[in-house]
Amino acid sequence: MKSFLLFCLLAVDTLSINALLYDRKKPVSTGDLRVLTTAKIYSNLAEIIQPLGKLPLEFSTEDWNDIRADSVTLVGSNLTITQQTITEKKKSLNNAQVYVRAPSSSNAKTEFVKATIVDEKRNLVKIIDKDITKEPIFFTAQSDHIVYENEPPQTKYYVNFTYDTTDAVYLSYLRSNLNWKTRYQLNLFEETKPVTLISMADIRNDGESKIDIENAELLGGDINLQMHGQHRFQYSQMTYQTVSFDAASGPAGPAGSQNKLSVGQGEEVAGLYVFTINQPFSIEAKTNHLLPMFRPRVTVERYNSISKYFIVAGNSSGKGERSYRLVSDRFLSGGNCVIREFDRLVGETTLPDLAAKNKHDFSIGQDADIVYKENVGLISTFSSNISTSIYGARQTRTQSTYDINLTLKNYKKNRSAKVEYQQQFAGQTVKLFKPNPVFTQDGSTVKATLTLAADEEKSVTYKIEVVN
Template sequence: MKSFLLLYLVAIHTLSINGLLDFKKKTQVTTTDHRVLANVKIYSNLAEVIQPLGLLPIEFSSEDWNDIRSDSITLVGTDVNVTQQSITEKKKSLNNAQVYVRSPSSSNTETKFIKATMIDEKRNLVKLIDKDVSKEPIFFTAQSDHILYDADPPQTKYYVNFTYDTNSPVELSYLRSNLNWKTRYQLNLFENSKPATLSAMADIRNDGQSRVDIESAELLGGDINLQMYQRSQYMPMSAAKGYAAYEADNAGAPGPPPKPSVGEGEEISGLYVFSINQPFSIDARTNYLLPMFRPRVTVERYASISKYFYGAGNVNGKAERSYRLSADRFLSRGNCVIRESDRLVGETSLPDIAAKNKHEFSIGQDADIVYKENSTLVSSTTSNVTSSPYGPKQSRTHSTYEVVLTLKNYKKNRSVKVEYQQNVYGQSVKLTKPNALFTQEGSAIKATFTLASDEEKSASYKFEVVN
C-alpha cells in the first residue's frame, strides 16, 4: 500500500512539472519584432494591430514608437482585467564609455583623434589625456560631429508593462499611423447598349521607415471616428507595388505564394469589413494595391444646370457633365477615375454609398449645352406682420418673378437630357404659373428636357417668393 501511494505521488509530481514546463513554453511568445504583424485592422487613417502577448515588459524602438498612439496600447481578451499599466522611456547611458574625440590640439590642416572617456553624454563632456596639451587628464566639451564610437550608440527605447488578471488568452492591441488604406475606382462608360463597369482596388499604404509583414488583415470602410494624434497624413503615392513587383521581389523563392485578394465585404454595426485571405508584405514608403470587388452598376448620363436665383436680370452659362451612379453593393469612399470610350474624361471623389442608393456628381462643363435665363419682376408688395400680439412688427416683401429659360444643344450627332434646377432663397417660395414642365421641391424649381441634336427650346414659369 505504501509503495502504491509513493508511485502515485511521483506520477502526480512528474505531471505537474511537465504541465508547468508546457505552460512556460506557451508563454514564450515574443512581440519584440513589431514589423511582423499578426492581425491588422486597417482604417482610412490608421491601423489597429493585435498580437499575442509575449514576455513583459514589451519593448518598442524609437522608430516603431513614432508610429504608435501611446494611449491606445492595451490588452484585449474575453475576460482580461488590467489592474496596472506603465510606459517607460529608457536609453542606455554612454557615461564612462570609451569613445574617440577630435583632439583639442588638432589644426585645420591636421586632424587627430584620441581615445577618451565619456563623462556626461548630455553635454558631450569627455575626459582624455592629450600630451600636446597636458600630461594630466583634461576635461572638455566636444562637438557632436567630433565624437567617434566603436559601435552604434544606444537608442531610446520604450517599455510597456502590465499587471492583469485573466483565465483566457491575452492579446496586445495598439494603433499605428503608418498603415492606412483607400479605395481607388475606375469607371468605364461605353456607347450604345454596352453596360458600364466599375473596378475597385484597395490601396494600402505603409508610411513607415521599415517593411512590415502582415499575417492577416481586414480593411474597414464607413464613417469611423478614429484619430491618430501623432501622425495621420496620407502621403502621396510615390511607388505602387502590385503583383508584378511582388513576384519580382520573390524571384528564386521555392515557389510563388498565393496572391492575396480582398473579400466581398461584410456589414458590421454600420461599417463594412473586407478580409484579405493571404499573408502579404509592404515595403517602407510603398503603396500596395490589391483588386477588390467589381459590382454591377448603372450609370445615367445627363447635363445639369443648377443655379441660385439672385433677382431680375439676364443670366447665361453652360451645363455640367453629370452622372447618376448606383451599384448593387456598398461602395466605400475613394477616388474614381472616369473613362468614356477608352478616354479619360475626369475624376471625382465618391463618398460611402449604400447598395442601390443613387449618387450624383459632375466632372466639368459641357460647352455644347448652353442656357440663357431672362428673369423679370412682375410685381412686388410689402406688408407689416407681427410674430405675436406683443411682438414687434416685421415687414414682408411678396415678389413675383417670371423666368424665361432658353436651352440650346450644339451637338451635331446626338441628343442630350438636361436637368434644370433653380434654387430660391426666401421665407416661402411658390410656383404660380401652371406648367407641366416645371415642378417644385421645397424651395427649388426643377424641370427636365430632352434636346435633339442642334435643337433650341424655350420655356417659362412664374413663382412668388416672400422675404
C-alpha cells in the same frame, strides 16, 4: 552524374520550400513586430492583434514612432489587467570612451584626442591635452566633433503588464504606417452596353521595413479613430469580453490558382463594412499593395446639369455640367474614381461611402455643347410691415414677383442631351405659380428636366414669387 546533381538540387529546393511553409504556420511572437498576426486596417491606421510575447515587450524607436502609445493593451477571454507601465529607456553614454576634436585643433590641422563623456545631454567631455595642461580639462564639444568607437545606444520603449486570466492573451495596439483606401475605375460605353466599376484595395506600408500579414480585414465607413490620443491612457481594473481570432489560412498560391489573393465581398458590422483578405501577404517598405475587390453591379445615368442660385433680375448664361447618377447593388467604400467613356479618360471624382441602391450624383466638368441663357424680369414688388412674436417688434417684408425665361441649346450634331435644371431661391417664402407643365418646386428650389434633340434650341418660362 549531371542527373544525380539535378536530383539533389531539386530535393534541397523542395525541403526549403516546405520549411518556409511550415514556418508560416508557427505561432507569431511579438518579438518580431513586422510579422502581424491579425491586422484590422482603416483609412488612416491599423489595429494590430498579436499573441502576447515575453514581458516586458520591447519596441525600437522606429516602431514606437508608428504606434499610438495609449492604444497598447491586452485582449482575451475574461481578462483583467491590474497594472500597465510604459517606460522609455536608453543606455547612458556617460563615462563612455570617445574621440573628440582637440581644442587646440585649427582649420588647417584637425586633431582628435581620446575623451570621456561626462554628461551626454550637454556633450560635456573630459580630456587631457598636453598642450594645455597635464591635468584633465572639461569642455562642451559640438555634436559633429564627437567620434564614437561603437554605435551609440538607441532609445527603446518597454511595455509591461500584470493581469489575471486562464485563457490565451493577445496584444493589441494602433499603428499609423499601415492604412488603406479604395480606388475605382468607372467604364462607360454605349447606352446598350453594361457599365463596369472596377474596385481595388490600395494598402499602403509607410514604414521603413517589410510587413508580413497573416490575417487581414479592411474596414470601410465613417470611423472616428485618430492616430494621436487626446489623453494619456490610465489603467484600473478592467475586464474584457471574449475575443475570437480565426487562424490564418495557408500561404497564397501563384496567380491564376484557386488560392489567388483577393478581398471579400464585405459584411455590415455596427454601421461599418468589413472586407476580409483571404490569404496571408507581405508589403515591402514604402509600398502600395493593390488587391482586386468585388465587382459591383452598377447603373449610371448620364445627363447635363445646370445648378445655380438666384441673385437679382437680369441676364445670365453658362454651360451645362457633365453629370452622372450612379447606383450600386452593394455598399461602396469612399475612394477616388477615374471615369472612362468609350476607352478615353474623361475625368475623376471622389466617391463617398455609398449604401447599396442609394443614388449618388456628381459632375466632372463643363460640356461646351450645352449652353443656357436666362433672362429674369421683375414684374412687381411691394413692402409691408408685420408684427412678430418677439417683443412685439415689427419687421418689413418685401414681396417680389419675377418672370424667368430659360433658353437651352444643344450644339451636338448627332446626339440628343438630357438636361436637369435647378435654381435655388433665398427667401422667407418661395412660390412657383401654377399650372406649369415643365417646372416643379421642391422647397425653395425650382427644378426641370428637359431633353434636347441634336442641334435643338428650346425656351421655357416660369413665374416665381419670393418674400424676403
